[in-house]
Structure formats: C-alpha cells, structure tokens
Amino acid sequence: MKDQEQTIEAKQVAFQYESEDGSSTPVLQNVSFSIKKGSFVSIIGHNGSGKSTIAKLINALLVPSEGAIIVSGFSTSEQEYLWEIRQQVGMVFQNPDNQIVGTIVEDDVAFGLENLGIEREEMRKRIDESLAAVKMSAYLKSQPQRLSGGQKQRVAIAGILAMRPSIIILDEATAMLDPQGRKEVMQLVHQLHLEEGFTIVNITHFPEETLGSDRIIVMEQGKIYADGTPSEVYADVEGLLAIGLDVPFAVRLHHFLQQHGFSLSTVLDQEELVDELCKSLLKT
C-alpha cells in the first residue's frame, strides 16, 4: 500500500563530530526509526540531545558515522543522491533572519529553484503558488527586515514548498517567535500536512506543539528514549520529568490529580481534561 511506504529510515545510526585535535565524542548512538510517508512526527529532547543532528542527517548535511539513513529510497551516504535528497527534504531553521538569502521575498523563494536549475517561467509560477500557500502573496517585493518573525518563517516555508519536497523538517522553527507567530506557523504546518500530505518532522521545545502529531520521538543523550503516539509517550510522565523534559499542562495536571487519588482516563489536552473532570464530577 502506497501510504504505508516508509519515507525516512534510520538504521542503527551513530554519529560523532570530528574535532580538530582528532578526538570525538559520540553525539548519536544506535538510533533507529522509520517514518511513514504523510505522517507528522515530533522530536523532543533536552538541549544537546542530538535533535538538530538528526535533522541534518536526514537532509544529508551530515552523513552517519555508522549505520545508514534512507530518504525516499536514497541513502544519504551516497554522494550522487545528494541533490535529490536536498530537494525532497525541506528544512526550516530556528533563526528566521539567518535563513533568508534574498534581498526581497521573491528572490528568497527563488533561491532554491535557481539552485535546482528551474526555468524562469516555471519559477515565476511556483513562486506565486507557494507564496499563496503561506498567505504571503502581498509581500512579493518586501524586504525581509520589514516582516515579522512569523512572516519570515512563512517565507522560509514558501521557499521550501517551491522546491516541491515531500518532507518538511522544522528545527525549532517556532522557538524565536512570539505566541502569535508561533500559532501562524504551526497552523500552516498542520494545514500542509493534512491538505497536501507532506511528511512533517517537527523538532520542538514546546510540549503543546507535539499534541497534534501522530508520533513523538524522545531523544536523551544521543539515544532514543521513547518513541510512540502522544498518549503512549506521555503515559510515562515521571520518566519524562526525570530526564528534565516538560510535558503538556493537561498531562501534568492529570498526573497530579491521579497521584492524589482521582481516577481519570488518559488525556492529552485541556479540553479532554475538562471533559474528563466534568464526567467524574457527575458520577460522584
């Protein structure tokens, strides 16, 4: 079945950065996972746990020291597939300012297309389409410094959409945004996932952002600590808190209530929690 296809596969991946004095500390060890086409996966983990490294490995910006990463059937370790992989996998980075290359919006969206060697007519068409998709058409000729953080991130996403990828990786893309900008970007990402079928990998520090995902991978010191649906992962509240991770507010409150003798069925977000509480109140 087509929609069961694995689009990203990491097979026993290990990675270390080589430092100048020849020594190296392992950053990833024995990391294996596979991501289904069209799924929405969140990656959470402590600072330095290797999340960004995973993102860079998927986009072939880094190559595994051991093991292999297969993206849409291409191994990232093989140089000849590099450009296919980079076209397939779009990346949005944390700092909105540091990923915009063009002096105006239209130039920036064109950058990836120019790299791919797309014809001009086609470029024009794709620029218009992808800016419309992120609702930034009105800003075609704007200079990046005139845009808000959320708008800059949307332009960055447009630049990626124009390249027609199948996977979008967001590496803490909302970390530097205000709540409004964060909402804009996450809404857009969910819409792209639901309506256009993009595979999304969202690396984040905000536990609330992970609730809408199909799956959460928890990283801890270069290893996968947990991997499952949000309800599976957040069932282990104590474990997550013990490795210093935050959990969504509703999950924490639910956990607290249970510890104090309330029996409630598992919930993830605040609405579910409110429903659950009302139900249990009615029962008593």
Add this chain to the structure above:
Amino acid sequence: MSILQNFTLGQFVPSDSFVHRLDPRSKFLFLLVYAVVVFLSNQIWLYAVFTAILIFSLRLSKLSLAYIFRGLKPVWFLLVFTIILQLFLTKGGEVYVQWGWFSIEEDGVRQAFFIAMRLGLIVVMSSLLTLTTSPMDLTDGIEKMLGPFKKIGLPVHELALMLSIAIRFIPTLLEETDKIMKAQMSRGANFESGGMISRAKAMIAIVIPLFVSAFRRAEDLALAMEARGYRGDVGRTKLRQLAFSYRDGLVIVFMILMVVAVGVWRV
C-alpha cells in the same frame, strides 16, 4: 531615536523614472565614463557642462535634492578637507593673500576648484546610481559585466552572491549594532564623550559582540543555503534577467557624444 537612523548613503529609492528604468549595466558604464572625463578635463567651462549633465540626470531621476544631499553628509567633511589642503599647499602663479609663510596663490585656488568639482560631481553621480538601482539589479549588473573575467578564474558568481548577501544583512546588522549599543549604554558605556581611549574602549564593546553574532549568522546561513541545494554556479538558473531598452541606447549615444566632445575640446 537611533543613532544609525540617518544612514542613507546608497539607499535605494524605488520609482519609475527614466533613470530607474535604465539597465544597471548602462548606468555603471555611464558613471565610469563620466568619472574618467571629469577627471581628465582641465577647462573651467567643461565643468559647467558636466554640472549641467549632472543636474539633467538628477531631474530625470525624479529624486528629491534634499534626500540626495542628506545622504552625502559623510562626504562633505572629506570635500572641505581636500579643498583646504589644496588651497594652502599648492603654490605657483599670482599671490592673492600672504600672512607670513602662509599664502593662498593662483594655482592653489585653481587646484582647489578642480578637486572640489571633480569629487563633488563624481560623488553625486555615483549616489545617483545607488539611489536609483535596486541592490539586486546592482549585483546582477556587476555579475554580468564581470562575466568575461570568469575565463581567467575570477569567482564572479561568488563575488556577486557575497555582495548581495552583504546587502541583505546590512539592515540586520545595523539593527543589531543599535541593540548592542543600547545594551552597553544601559550598563553605563558612553559613546559620545570621553577621550579617544575611553571611546575606543566603548567601541570594542560593540564590535566584539557584533563580530561574534555575524559569524554565527554566517554559519547558519551557509547551512540554510546548503539545505536548499546550493552548490555554487553549477547548473544554476536565475530569476532575474537584465534587458536593454531604447533608453539604454539613448544613454550610450549621449555618452559617446560626451567623450568625443571632451576629446576634441580638451586639446
């Protein structure tokens, strides 16, 4: 307000005037030729002609004179300094003023006039280029014009990209400088008074954090560019294309006439 607010030198003003719609390459070429003939001329009346050409170009650009001259503030000092230097240090011809060893003589006045005219005309004409040409057109023009030098190994594409990235990041870095300055001032740093040494020290407190952040940005940007499939000039297309129009033809014809006229009358 911000100390860096009145930074207008070389800031593009969008419009649809005749000058704005010229191809950047013809503007560059015209500026170059204009600069050369202005420098080579030694007749006072020729400078009247060059001034007329400049005023005509300014009219064609529809820019406000006030805006242009505001952008030239940093240059005034240089201009006045050079004039004074020429005025007092060049000797020869009739002596106009004499106070002890200190004198203003005919050749000095003459030289000061020429230098002032040359610098003034060329500076205003160049700022006309940057005020009427968008940064993208500017870099595209440079890239195209230097194109032939690729053959001898000049990294033309890289130079043009560097230039456009620099232009892209100037406002970002200015904003950041402003932020750092305010942060340092709130810690008691003083940039406006004090001796040379204490001011230089205060500047270091700006420059170092600015450098650190610029390097960080450069690293991020390089990564983002690579992630978007950048691999140098190989198999690359361009969104922007330059095209000559009848306007450029007019400018080129005018330029040739100017060169011929100066060539004939100079001797």
